[in-house]
Amino acid sequence: MLASPKAEGHRRARRWWPWALLAPGLVWLIGLYLLPLLALVPLSLSEPVSRFGLDTVFRWRLANYGEVLGAYGPVLLRSFGFALVSTGLGLLLAYPLAYGIRFRGGRWQPLLIGLVVLPSLTSYLVRAIGWTSLLGDNGPVLGLITALGLTDLGNGLGLLRDGRLLNTPTAVVLGLTSNQLPFLVLPLVVAMQRIDRRLLEAAADLHAGGLRRFRLVVWPLSRPGLASALLLSLIPAAGDVVNPLFLGGPNERMVGNTIENLLLVQLQAPRAAALALVLMALISLAVVLQLRTGGLDDLALP
Amino acid sequence: MVALQNLSRRYGDHVALENLNLTVGAGEFFSLLGPSGCGKTTTLRLIAGFDRPDRGRVLLQGRDLTGAPPHQRPVNLVFQNYALFPHLSVWDNVAFGPRSLRLPEAEIRRRVGEVLEVVRLADLARRRPHQLSGGQQQRVALARALVNAPAALLLDEPLAALDPDLRRTMRAELQRIQRQVGITFVLVTHDREEALSLSDRLAVLHEGRLEQVGTPRQLYDSPRSAVVATFLGAANLFREGAGSGVRLLRPERLRLRSSAPAEGEQGMRARVRELVFQGATVEVRLRTDRNQALVAIDTAADVPNNLRVGSELWCCWNPADSHLLEEPA
Known part of the structure; x- marks a missing residue:
């Protein structure tokens, strides 16, 4: 059948409509995100004109990458290590929390979700500074540890350093964990919302106790939420600047601090760009792997 | 158990x-x-x-x-x-x-x-x-x-x-x-x-x-x-004149006839208000001269062919087929 001109017009309109709706977002992303990011590529292949300024000259200097990986490989590893440990710790807290909010929250559910999100509404700089007084030498946490006589144990396990909490990996991981918690809880709550309460009743009816109900029903059915929670937590944690700065010492610096240091202190813009791109690449790799295994449909984003 | x-x-x-x-x-x-x-x-x-x-x-x-x-x-x-x-x-x-x-x-x-x-x-x-x-x-x-x-x-x-x-x-x-x-x-x-x-x-x-x-x-x-009577099926409920009891008569126990009740039967004159053909059965809704609604269900073959809305006839039943409810109305 021949399409009437009118129908043809409709079809054409239908084709450009989605693009028109996407345009503002695309312009934003391309202009303010993609172009600056691409500008880093030539910068990362340049070298500084002098040791005292940020001016650079493009030289195809691939060696920047090798040097950066050689010098800062351990920092990259540490960053991802901290991110993984804090995410793992966060998950241990987030799963029971999300479960409680979803299945026991009742009419308090919106309030409970609000309480989880509330800390994120304050600047995370303020939160990190707050942590310094909590974890400080005269702070309540260390006071409790001392009172319980756990100082030697903490030292032995490497959680404390010379009886102190500040400037230890422990402090940085704790700070990161509290930052990431809402990003872990929300996707899990969203995923658990899709779990029919009757499935839990059915599991109980079929003689499964509490742990078994969690392991066989809640865990597998909340996995899409887990996947997006992992991404939402790992990515910002790996690139964090503030927590290592305030809660860690020189040995707890993460890749974000190193990039900042390269750019603003050492005036090595090309190396800073190279390191930033390496971080970008590693994170993109993680996202691509996730999307390939999980697929976009499974991402239960809040 | x-x-x-x-x-x-x-x-x-x-x-x-x-x-x-x-x-x-x-x-x-x-x-x-x-x-x-x-x-x-x-x-x-x-x-x-x-x-x-x-x-x-x-x-x-x-x-x-x-x-x-x-x-x-x-x-x-x-x-x-x-x-x-x-x-x-x-x-x-x-x-x-x-x-x-x-x-x-x-x-x-x-x-x-x-x-x-x-x-x-x-x-x-x-x-x-x-x-x-x-x-x-x-x-x-x-x-x-x-x-x-x-x-x-x-x-x-x-x-x-x-x-x-x-x-x-x-x-x-x-x-x-x-x-x-x-x-x-x-x-x-x-x-x-x-x-x-x-x-x-x-x-x-x-x-x-x-x-x-x-x-x-x-x-x-x-x-x-x-x-219970109405929840389990269509029911005709009669208030007993003497006591305060209620008598149940299931619609399939009612017989529709042009002739008056025979020996040992009870009966009422009624006018057909609605006829619902249901295949194997016909549901007939009636109203008696004392203005009581009745429903009768009969096999399609037993219902007289000349039955129309507005027809007047006798509804007859055997008293033994009715049941006195325990609970007063």
């Missing part, structure tokens, strides 16, 4: 169940029948353990289960919407209970295989629930509960989600399966046809109270109250 003693449950001001006493025998097909909100689902949830009574006890095989959590009760529930695990295959859905009970692997395989044969789903064991039709999902739900060899199988409106044809097929299936496995079935339904055709005995609940318990025949022919 299953014994409910003085069971009461309130939700705020709403009385869901008031002092329910009920005993279900071993191997019995027992139904709880009533309109929505009558307390039948509450009763089932109290037996399954998803809810606790405010007062009263739930006994199973003489054991007090009132405080036991659901997973420790030897009963299994077939949920109204089946509540199949979407991430598990048919086989794993059915094996869920036996695995939770930590039966030996060989025993699990034997039981699951057997019960899938019983519900005729052996070929579909590898499918996921969403790949099955409604009737097949229903049978998985049944198998998943039966495989645990429960002391009593609880069914919450199991056929309500099916279309009418399938419902009739599954009703027959349910009866066959119950006879085959011999397990006590407690069925909750608001469908009187379902309750009448399936049950050995049934209980009619109304506003949280037990109205009457008995065999389908007893309840249909000799209901205690007007509530």
Whole structure:
């Protein structure tokens, strides 16, 4: 059948409509995100004109990458290590929390979700500074540890350093964990919302106790939420600047601090760009792997 | 077998169940029948353990289960919407209970295989629930509960989600399966046809109270109250002139004739208001000269051909076919 001109017009309109709706977002992303990011590529292949300024000259200097990986490989590893440990710790807290909010929250559910999100509404700089007084030498946490006589144990396990909490990996991981918690809880709550309460009743009816109900029903059915929670937590944690700065010492610096240091202190813009791109690449790799295994449909984003 | 003693449950001001006493025998097909909100689902949830009574006890095989959590009760529930695990295959859905009970692997395989044969789903064991039709999902739900060899199988409106044809097929299936496995079935339904055709005995609940318990025949022919009489089928209720009693006459006991009542019969003149042809039967709605509405149901062959809306005739019945309700109006 021949399409009437009118129908043809409709079809054409239908084709450009989605693009028109996407345009503002695309312009934003391309202009303010993609172009600056691409500008880093030539910068990362340049070298500084002098040791005292940020001016650079493009030289195809691939060696920047090798040097950066050689010098800062351990920092990259540490960053991802901290991110993984804090995410793992966060998950241990987030799963029971999300479960409680979803299945026991009742009419308090919106309030409970609000309480989880509330800390994120304050600047995370303020939160990190707050942590310094909590974890400080005269702070309540260390006071409790001392009172319980756990100082030697903490030292032995490497959680404390010379009886102190500040400037230890422990402090940085704790700070990161509290930052990431809402990003872990929300996707899990969203995923658990899709779990029919009757499935839990059915599991109980079929003689499964509490742990078994969690392991066989809640865990597998909340996995899409887990996947997006992992991404939402790992990515910002790996690139964090503030927590290592305030809660860690020189040995707890993460890749974000190193990039900042390269750019603003050492005036090595090309190396800073190279390191930033390496971080970008590693994170993109993680996202691509996730999307390939999980697929976009499974991402239960809040 | 299953014994409910003085069971009461309130939700705020709403009385869901008031002092329910009920005993279900071993191997019995027992139904709880009533309109929505009558307390039948509450009763089932109290037996399954998803809810606790405010007062009263739930006994199973003489054991007090009132405080036991659901997973420790030897009963299994077939949920109204089946509540199949979407991430598990048919086989794993059915094996869920036996695995939770930590039966030996060989025993699990034997039981699951057997019960899938019983519900005729052996070929579909590898499918996921969403790949099955409604009737097949229903049978998985049944198998998943039966495989645990429960002391009593609880069914919450199991056929309500099916279309009418399938419902009739599954009703027959349910009866066959119950006879085959011999397990006590407690069925909750608001469908009187379902309750009448399936049950050995049934209980009619109304506003949280037990109205009457008995065999389908007893309840249909000799209901205690007007509530039971009307809930189990179409009913003509006559106020007795002398006492304050109410007499029930089922519509199929009425005979429509042009001649006056014969010896030993009772009768009333009535005018036809509506004729509803239903295939095998015809439903005739009438109004008597004393302005009482009557309904008669007759086989299509027995209704006079010249019957029209507006026709006047005699409604006759044998007094022995009527039943005096116990409960005054």
